[in-house]
Each structure stands twice: as structure tokens, then as C-alpha cells.
Amino acid sequence: MKMGTALVYDEEMTKYKLLWVDPACKIEVPERLTVSHEALVKAGLADRCVAVPVREATDADILLVHSEEYLEAVKKTPYMTLEDLKEFTLQYGDVYFHPNIYHCAKLAAGAALQLVDSVVTGKVRNGMALVRPPGHHSMRSAANGFCVFNNVAIAAQYAKQKYGMKRVLIVDWDVHHGQGVQSCFEDDPNVLYFSWHRYEHQRFWPQLRDSDYDCVGKEKGAGFNINVPWNKVGMKNGDYLSVFCHVLLPIAYEFSPDLVLVCAGFDSAIGDPEGEMCASPDIFAHLTHLLMNLAGGKVCAVLEGGYNLTSLHQSVCQTVQTLLGDPAPRPADLDGPCTSALESLHCVRSAHRQYWSCLKHAAELPSSEISTKCIKLEEEEEEKQQHQKKEEEEKEAWPEPLKRLTPPVRTAVVLPDGVVCPDGCERFSPSEDLNILNKVRENFLKGPDDSDALTTLSSLTALVEKMEKNEICNGLALVRDVSTARMCVVQHAATAHRNRVLMVCVGDAVVPSPGTDDGKTLLVQFSNTESEEQKGKFHIPVCLKKGCSDVSGFTLAVLGLLLPLGYEYDPSLVLLVRTPGSGLCDAAWQQLTGLLQGLAQGHTLVLMQEGEKACVGPTASSLLGVAAPSLGKLPAPLPEDVQALERLRHRLQADWKLLQTTAPETA
Ligand SMILES: NCCCNCCCCCS
């Protein structure tokens, strides 16, 4: 299987800097690159990557995006005096030139192209390019916002032209709007550009009307430009995850890209002087993870901004470690999205409702009503926010992300003798542990001599114990009696007081709801039989008209309901149960298995009924971290399924904040 993560870096790109006084540009320093690369080396991550050399972008590469006159003008800068450089710089905004910046800008763009080559030709699965100058602000004929050539825009055009890539997704998680990328592709339906950015109702740089949520693209490109404005600072992990689950991912899966490019700016992390947001560096492990099952895993992250050297290098490490396949850390105490984020979320979903079938149900309010509501709420909360911000400035500090130790065994399997152990997996030997055997015997065995049940259940128990000790990352068991196995695992996990088990059931077996609503388990059950009785907060039946055979409806339920629930519940173990009759295709099942590994530090235990033997291989592949196959362009989900999901979300959002997609009605 195609694994491997490319790292494209060259210290030559540190060899330019600001040569005069300019408060707007002083934060863009060479150390941004050196601290990031040194952190990767120190963390042992650089050595695990495939080092890919940079190259200079050629004129032809650069002319994929920029005009000849602009390129010719920039070509002259290496020979300019300091005065000429200052003069030349004046025609652009918030950017500076240097005798060596043209060379470095060619290397930055060339690095992105080298990364695309390595990923698209299958030399590696994914990768990151550590570059400066950044690119997403530069326009066809103008430098802007520290950017000279638009590295990612050039990479997108290059991928389309050289490799015939049909659909390219660009995710811009930098805290600034990449207006250069937007303007390059706004009429192009083959490039879906997503950006969130500090906006504050157009009061924040670059203060463009075109950065707002209602700029959805032009002509054939209408719907393929997604702007999520942050109208307040202080956005946190929950705000970011909500936008991924309720805006980006549903649309991205419907778009079904052949390649994912990330404008990986880290000025959206806590501590950054530009963003003034409060999301912790480990959130980038989750943002990266959530993209890694798109495009068959072909993800190219290219550094953009990031001006706090500490949060920058921490965020870079979180991103690269996830690209390498290491499980993401559990997201600490997620809050629901704040009111302002909910308004932006609602506005974006409404603006894109007509273009994406996954959003068809998004409630439509006249945008005028929404915008006044936003501003009214703004003023009220503004002063509260202001004095809060003053306090925060003094003590902007955050805990260093926890070391992400990868268990010695990635995937352990419990299989009947006749079933071969999939490549890369480790067959888990039956437990000899007497107290496990006795506990299983007294609690679960029907007949005294049911030896293979005893073997299976004691092996499962021992496997869960090894996952708790982080000796094993995830597991797969093919068992005769899934319901007993399920109870055995849940009961064992419940013994450790702080354990929480997210149980996801796919298929039509009747699943007894967990004993009490004590919250020790959260059961989400996909089926096509409408369950009449009202379930509790911790037992959520998801009914799809055509069951899981409808990939679109299933995907929407996973992205917009299961993932937010899972992140908010923050389980210590994910128990994924598949019983016959689900009708779920392998690719959708693999997407589910892949996505759920973002939870519980990757501790996913898959239980499958013996009849599902054919699914052992594909399941093992996902558990080993191989990207799930692309689902292809998704047809519209059934309207009744979409409405049912919406109703379910509305019913549950009182208990589960990450399910909200609209601001609470104001008085
Ligand atoms: N307070 C300094 C203003 C800087 N404005 C330009 C920011 C460009 C970011 C590129 S990611």
C-alpha cells in the first residue's frame, strides 16, 4: 500500500528578510522556517518523512497564474538597490522585496510543485512543503500580504495541466482570506476553494467585501468558492470543528476531489498576533486527519502564514505527525461554537444551499435579516469581548501539546482459525489471563464448555486492555455472536471509571440500548427501520430511508451528525459494529472506519459478524491507516433523509452543542 509522507524544505528560503522599517511586515521573519524545520527534526518527524528536494518554478509554471508583466517586473528585483527595492515595494500592500526574494519565491512555488509531483505520481501518499514567502495573497499581477507568487494556486493549475486532475480542493485554514487564490479560481468549477478568515465585518485586513460569505464564485464557478468569515477573535477548537463538519466536509465529499491542496497557514492558532484566535495547535492534527480520506489520501500541505514561532512549530509538528499516520490526540474539553461562529456557519450554509445538495435543507432566512441580527448581537457582546481581550493579552499561554506516542502494534486481529491474518496486522493470541477467563466464564458463557466463545471473548477483553495501555492502537474481531461480544467489550470498558465508549452500529441487528443514560456509552445506530420509541441523549438511532445503501445520505449522517457527536463525546474507545444486512458498500465502510480514527487516540475496535468475512481485508486496510477509496461524486441524498437528519440534529442540539448550525433565536 502507498504510504510515506514527503517533506519539502530548503534553508535557502530563509535567506531573505525585511531590510527597512515597516511595522506591517516585521513579523514575516526567516526564523519562521528554521524553528518549524528544527522542531520537526527534534521531534524525530523529519527522519520519518521522505525528503524531497525543492526546485525553482520555471517561467511557465509561474505564468500558469501570474501575468508576464508582473513576472518581468519581479525578475528585475535581484539587481535593485535598496532604494529601488523600497520604491518597487510601494506599489503593493503589506509586502516587502529583497534582492534574494525572487529566488526564494521561485523555490517556494517550485517546492509546492515538487510536492504535487511526489504525491500524484505515488512516490508518497501525502506531504508538506515548508516554504516562504507564502503565496495565498498574491494576485495575478501583484504581490500582497508577504506573498510574491501564489504557490498553491500555481500548484492547482499545474496539477490540472500536467496530470489532468479533474477536481482540486483547496482548503485554506490560514487566518487570513487568500483573496489571491479566490480571484484565480472564482469562475472555475474544477477548483473548490474553501477559506475561513478573520473578518470582523470587513474591519480586518485585507478588508475586502469579496471575503464575505456571500461571495460564492462567479459564472460556472458559482458555488465553488466558500468563504467563512470570523466576525470575532477568540475562535476555539469547537468553532473550527463545527465548520469542518457542517460546511467543508459535506461539500468536499459531494465534490469528490482528485487532489487536496492545503493553504496551511498557522496564524489561526492560539498566540498568533495576527489571528488572535484561541484554537490549540493539536486541532491541526484533527483538521489534517479529516481531509486524509479525500482524494484517496492525496493531500499536499503548503505553509502559508504563522507568526508566533511557538504555536507555529507546534502546529507544523501536529500536521506532519498526522500526515505520517499517527493517531491524533484527544481534543481537550471542546466547547460548542460561539454565537458569532454559528451566525457565520448559518450564513455560509444558506449562501451555498442552492449549489450543494447536502445543504438543500439549510434553513433560508433573508440575508438582510441575518446580517442585522449578526451586527446587533455584535455590539452587545463587543464591549464584553474587548475588556476580556485586554486581560488575555497579558497571559496568552497554552499547554504544550501532549507527546503523541504511537503504540508498538497498530492493528491486532481476532479471527477464527480458518481466516487468514491480513498483511500488516498482528493476530491476537487468546488470553491466558485467568481472571479474564473466569470473569468471561461467569458473565457470558451459556454452556460451560463453549470453548471457542471463551477464547474469543477473553481475547477481546485482553485486546481492549492492551488498547487502554496504548500497547495496541486498534483492532478487528470476526465473531460468531456479535451481541455477546459487544456486551463483553462494553462491560469491560465500563469497569475503568473514566472510560467512555462510543458504539457505532451499522446493520439491522437490534441493539439493546445501554442500561442507563449514565453516559458511559453513547450508541449511534444506523438502520433503515424507523424506531418509534424516543431514545435518550446517549442512544441515537439514525434512520435512513434506504438504510446505509444510500451512500450520500449515509455520508451526510456521518459527517454532520456522527463526527460532531463523537468529538463532543470524546470517547476513550470507539466500538464499530457491523452486522449483515447493512447494505453498506466497502468504500463507505472504509470512509467510516477511517474518519472515526480521529477519535479516542485512534483506539477503534471493529466487531464483525462471521458472515462479513469478505470485509476483513478492506477494514484492516483502513485500520492500518491506508486512505479509504474515494466515494466518487455523490448524488443528492434523499430529501426525506436530509430533513430527517435536520430534525434529529435540532432535537439533539440542546444536549450536543457541536450539532448546532444556527445561532440560538435571539429574544
Ligand atoms: N499587523 C500587521 C499587518 C499585516 N497584514 C498582512 C498580513 C499577511 C498575512 C499573510 S498569511
Ligand SMILES: [Zn+2]
Ligand atoms: Zn495568514
